[in-house]
Amino acid sequence: MQPTKAELGWMYRTMVISRRFENAIEKIYMEGKSPVFNMADGPIPGEMHLSDGQEPVAVGVCAHLKPEDIVTATHRPHHQAIAKGVDLKKMAAEIFGKASGLSGGRGGHMHLFDADVNFACSGIIAQGMGPAAGGALSRKLQGKPGVAVSFIGEGAANQGAFHETMNLAALWKLPMICVIEDNAWGISVAKSAATSVQKNHVRAASYGIPGHYISDNDPWKIYEVAGEAIERARAGEGPTLIEIETYRLAGHFMGDAEGYRPEGEKDDLFARDPIPAMRQRLLDEATFNAADLDQMESEAQSGVDEAIQFARESADPAPEDALTAVFA
Amino acid sequence: MENERKLTIARAMAEAMAQEMRLDPTVFVMGEDIAELGGVFGNTRGLLDEFGKERVRDTPISETGFIGAAVGAAQDGMRPVVELMFVDFFGVCFDAIYNLMAKNTYFSGGNFKVPMVLMTSTGGGYSDAGQHSQCLYGSFAHLPGMKVVSPSNAYDAKGLMTAALRDDNPVIYMFHKGLQGMGWLGTEAGANVHVPEESYEIEIGKAAIARQGSDVTIVSIAMGVHNALKAASVLEADGISAEVVDLRSLVPLDRETVRASVGKTGRLIVVDEDYHSYGVSGEIIATVCETGVSGLKAPPRRIAYPDVPIPFARVMEQHCLPNPDKIVAAAREMCRVAVPA
Ligand SMILES: Cc1ncc(C[n+]2csc(CCOP(=O)(O)OP(=O)(O)O)c2C)c(N)n1
Numbered sequence A: 001m002q003p004t005k006a007e008l009g010w011m012y013r014t015m016v017i018s019r020r021f022e023n024a025i026e027k028i029y030m031e032g033k034s035p036v037f038n039m040a041d042g043p044i045p046g047e048m049h050l051s052d053g054q055e056p057v058a059v060g061v062c063a064h065l066k067p068e069d070i071v072t073a074t075h076r077p078h079h080q081a082i083a084k085g086v087d088l089k090k091m092a093a094e095i096f097g098k099a100s101g102l103s104g105g106r107g108g109h110m111h112l113f114d115a116d117v118n119f120a121c122s123g124i125i126a127q128g129m130g131p132a133a134g135g136a137l138s139r140k141l142q143g144k145p146g147v148a149v150s151f152i153g154e155g156a157a158n159q160g161a162f163h164e165t166m167n168l169a170a171l172w173k174l175p176m177i178c179v180i181e182d183n184a185w186g187i188s189v190a191k192s193a194a195t196s197v198q199k200n201h202v203r204a205a206s207y208g209i210p211g212h213y214i215s216d217n218d219p220w221k222i223y224e225v226a227g228e229a230i231e232r233a234r235a236g237e238g239p240t241l242i243e244i245e246t247y248r249l250a251g252h253f254m255g256d257a258e259g260y261r262p263e264g265e266k267d268d269l270f271a272r273d274p275i276p277a278m279r280q281r282l283l284d285e286a287t288f289n290a291a292d293l294d295q296m297e298s299e300a301q302s303g304v305d306e307a308i309q310f311a312r313e314s315a316d317p318a319p320e321d322a323l324t325a326v327f328a
Numbered sequence B: 001m002e003n004e005r006k007l008t009i010a011r012a013m014a015e016a017m018a019q020e021m022r023l024d025p026t027v028f029v030m031g032e033d034i035a036e037l038g039g040v041f042g043n044t045r046g047l048l049d050e051f052g053k054e055r056v057r058d059t060p061i062s063e064t065g066f067i068g069a070a071v072g073a074a075q076d077g078m079r080p081v082v083e084l085m086f087v088d089f090f091g092v093c094f095d096a097i098y099n100l101m102a103k104n105t106y107f108s109g110g111n112f113k114v115p116m117v118l119m120t121s122t123g124g125g126y127s128d129a130g131q132h133s134q135c136l137y138g139s140f141a142h143l144p145g146m147k148v149v150s151p152s153n154a155y156d157a158k159g160l161m162t163a164a165l166r167d168d169n170p171v172i173y174m175f176h177k178g179l180q181g182m183g184w185l186g187t188e189a190g191a192n193v194h195v196p197e198e199s200y201e202i203e204i205g206k207a208a209i210a211r212q213g214s215d216v217t218i219v220s221i222a223m224g225v226h227n228a229l230k231a232a233s234v235l236e237a238d239g240i241s242a243e244v245v246d247l248r249s250l251v252p253l254d255r256e257t258v259r260a261s262v263g264k265t266g267r268l269i270v271v272d273e274d275y276h277s278y279g280v281s282g283e284i285i286a287t288v289c290e291t292g293v294s295g296l297k298a299p300p301r302r303i304a305y306p307d308v309p310i311p312f313a314r315v316m317e318q319h320c321l322p323n324p325d326k327i328v329a330a331a332r333e334m335c336r337v338a339v340p341a
Helices: A005-030 A055-062 A078-084 A088-095 A129-142 A154-158 A160-171 A200-207 A219-234 A265-271 A274-284 A290-313 A319-323 B009-023 B047-055 B063-075 B087-092 B094-101 B137-142 B154-166 B223-238 B255-265 B280-289 B314-320 B324-336
Strands: A070-073 A119-121 A148-153 A176-182 A211-214 A240-245 B027-031 B056-058 B079-086 B117-122 B147-149 B171-176 B208-211 B216-220 B242-246 B249-251 B268-275 B301-305
Touching: A005 A055, A005 A078, A005 A088, A005 A219, A005 A274, A005 A290, A055 A078, A055 A148, A055 A176, A055 A219, A055 A240, A055 A274, A070 A078, A070 A129, A078 A088, A078 A119, A088 A290, A129 A148, A129 A160, A129 A176, A148 A154, A154 A160, A154 A176, A154 A200, A160 A176, A160 A200, A176 A200, A176 A219, A200 A211, A200 A240, A211 A219, A219 A240, A219 A274, A274 A290, A319 B314, B009 B027, B009 B047, B009 B154, B009 B171, B027 B047, B027 B063, B047 B056, B063 B079, B063 B087, B063 B094, B079 B087, B087 B094, B087 B117, B087 B137, B117 B154, B137 B147, B137 B171, B137 B249, B137 B268, B137 B280, B147 B154, B154 B171, B208 B223, B216 B223, B216 B255, B216 B324, B223 B242, B223 B268, B223 B324, B242 B255, B255 B268, B255 B280, B268 B280, B268 B324, B280 B301, B301 B324
Parallel strands: A070 A119, A070 A148, A148 A176, A176 A240, A211 A240, B027 B056, B027 B079, B079 B117, B117 B171, B147 B171, B216 B242, B216 B268, B268 B301
Antiparallel strands: B147 B249, B208 B242
């Protein structure tokens, strides 16, 4: 299974949108936070987990998804949300805590919810797993089409919810895919210091389901393996576990000094930045020419600029709105 | 002060642990990012260097596993300290806490002891939304079998930690992020106070009078104490004398100190950053009312977090949080209006 030219164009453009979005957020996040860095200050307060470098996972998987398909995401959700088609303006506004945001400013960056494209988040590690299985179960019970994808980090594969849900999904043959983004770190703790196996895809054996590992953050390979797993799920053959080696180019969150990284690791990761790498391959294989790609990039930038401007110009929620929307 | 040694709560906690670890080889620490990083909130800094990887253990993100393991180790003669990074994460591991840690002493008729400390961060105010900003004091204090403490300053932080480490019972040690002295979470200057170098204990279950007063008693814990003290300064200018009680411990609860203070002032405000209903604020008010403290001059009031999840947006979160203004307003109303007989 190989991506078509149109799909490759979408994948590249979406990766660029995601990166440009993160670049913009990163810059604005620092406004009001210097010389003293206090998370509470600035137009975007709170924690900020950027997804720079992890874009291939989001696009390689979401290239196969339709709006009706379900995605549950993590505390690091921007790339996944963008690839799933979450409204970029409303998402930006939510990250700014504005009234025009996806949830009127109640959720913020770790709690992005867009029912139009079946996208939900949790800031609690591995807690997207259960809801993904439940969404898949619901589709099965209702006879409605759709698969569910739960994205988690490699650190989350040591959480009970991961193991319980994988067993459940396998037992009930649910149309679910668990995608592990292996960026080698859970905050400051290396995967090797936290996980009893080298690669998590081997754990699929304990649920009797297929498990795949994809190295090098390769969008083509991710597309292929995810496509097959999603096809399998759509055909009623049950869940798949996929672990993908990806790169966290930023800190765990903004403000992270990253003193735990071995020397040279960041340089090495930047040298393998998946966006320039994909651009190069698209050129080498003559899928697109430089002008095509430049245009995609500039379109991506304008989309991001528009979303950020929308967020900036939107009004704050009324303070008392905090007391509304607790119940349906 | 001469020889003043001002520490942050984070450093005071680490110092208490280090001192006990030197004395007692059964004390060890585990949690996420507590070794190499020294804890996301800085309270285990320096421990790895001094005590090494066996006794200062980074864990996988497996709270139910390592907290359950702490229970087993405690029952087997160790004195584990575990960190639950944010109290909000209790959802993934509460069985180990309230069904095992808190009940095994009782179920075993006392033939098992569970001497462990579970330290966990609380509190919001910096726009981290409702899965990373709660206090949940009441949720823990409600369930029997575990002691619960929460310091408002570095002196108490050290003494309570030492006491917790020496206690033969499980202790939940809740530290408020806004008081940790980590610059990136803001810094409440009042929390950084002189801390003696030598080891000492603050008795668990004893409240402190943080400020003497005669017209109204403001009872609180952790961050709320600082809000209460700020309010008391403002009220002083109005001619209202506020007494501030820092509970320091929720379990056991020093009901005597609360009653004595309210007996003196005749007015009670409870400041609680935890949710309004079914929590600490209700418990404190009941403590006063059910023993018929005579001469209440006004109905007791509570300034607590409304019963809604904590929103991200700054304006909404700040609207909900207790603050000195809300306390001042309540005290002014209470000191003008007497309860009709
Ligand atoms: C149950 C739970 N425990 C701990 C945390 C704190 N925490 C937030 S992100 C994180 C690391 C997650 O690592 P991983 O799953 O690999 O995702 P990554 O951050 O690398 O994307 C931790 C421990 C949490 N949010 N939830």
